[in-house]
Amino acid sequence: FGGGIPYGGIVELFGTESGGKTLLALDFAYGAQECGGMVIWDDAEKSFTKKWSEQLGLDLSKIWLNKQNTVEILSDWIKESCIYWRSQLTHNEPILVVVDSIAVLECLEAQNGSQLDAKADFGNRAKAITKFLRLRQPLFDEYGIGVILINQLREKQGASKFEAPDTTPGAQATKFYACIRA
Numbered sequence: 369f370g371g372g373i374p375y376g377g378i379v380e381l382f383g384t385e386s387g388g389k390t391l392l393a394l395d396f397a398y399g400a401q402e403c404g405g406m407v408i409w410d411d412a413e414k415s416f417t418k419k420w421s422e423q424l425g426l427d428l429s430k431i432w433l434n435k436q437n438t439v440e441i442l443s444d445w446i447k448e449s450c451i452y453w454r455s456q457l458t459h460n461e462p463i464l465v466v467v468d469s470i471a472v473l474e475c476l477e478a479q480n481g482s483q484l485d486a487k488a489d490f491g492n493r494a495k496a497i498t499k500f501l502r503l504r505q506p507l508f509d510e511y512g513i514g515v516i517l518i519n520q521l522r523e524k525q526g527a528s529k530f531e532a533p534d535t536t537p538g539a540q541a542t543k544f545y546a547c548i549r550a
Contacts, residue, residue, distance in 0.1 A: 369548060372399065373464070375512035378505070380470075380546040382519040389518045390415060393466045394424055396516060401430050405462035408449045412437035413469045413518075439496035440476045442467070447507060454511045462514060469518040470542060473497060498541035505545055517542055 373379050373396060381389045397407040409416060409431055418428055432449055436442045446465055453463050475496035508515055519542060543549065
């Protein structure tokens with residue numbers, strides 16, 4: 369990582385299930401707290417464990433925890449949280465945003481729609497994630513906020529022997545907006 373997550377930068381952590389992605393994000397969260405900073409954590413996957421986090425040395429009072437899996441609502445919550453905490457942390461202490469995980473995010477239209485319309489879901493979700501990153505990247509950059517997007521590897525259906533067999537869900541935008549992919 370070259371010394372950590374850059375202020376204003378997005379890191380995409382991706383891999384197989386139980387591969388240590390959340391654990392690595394918790395380690396970065398610990399580092400942010402050690403520097404006097406705040407952690408804004410969206411637990412869309414519902415895998416955040418308070419007891420485990422405390423055992424790792426995290427101060428739960430310095431973690432704003434949300435369990436939102438709707439991209440549009442998450443986007444606004446992150447914006448409001450980042451603006452609030454940057455106004456509270458007056459010495460440029462780090463703010464770390466963690467989204468765990470991109471793979472389970474849904475767009476508002478899909479949550480309110482019919483399951484019969486599922487074919488358009490992936491395209492709509494990809495558009496919502498792309499818009500989220502396009503709208504919030506300038507905010508992350510302006511306020512110097514580090515972001516970790518946790519993602520999962522999926523087997524690419526119909527991949528030829530000349531293509532990579534794996535892909536990450538959530539559109540191509542995470543690849544383009546991430547300054548580090550690991």
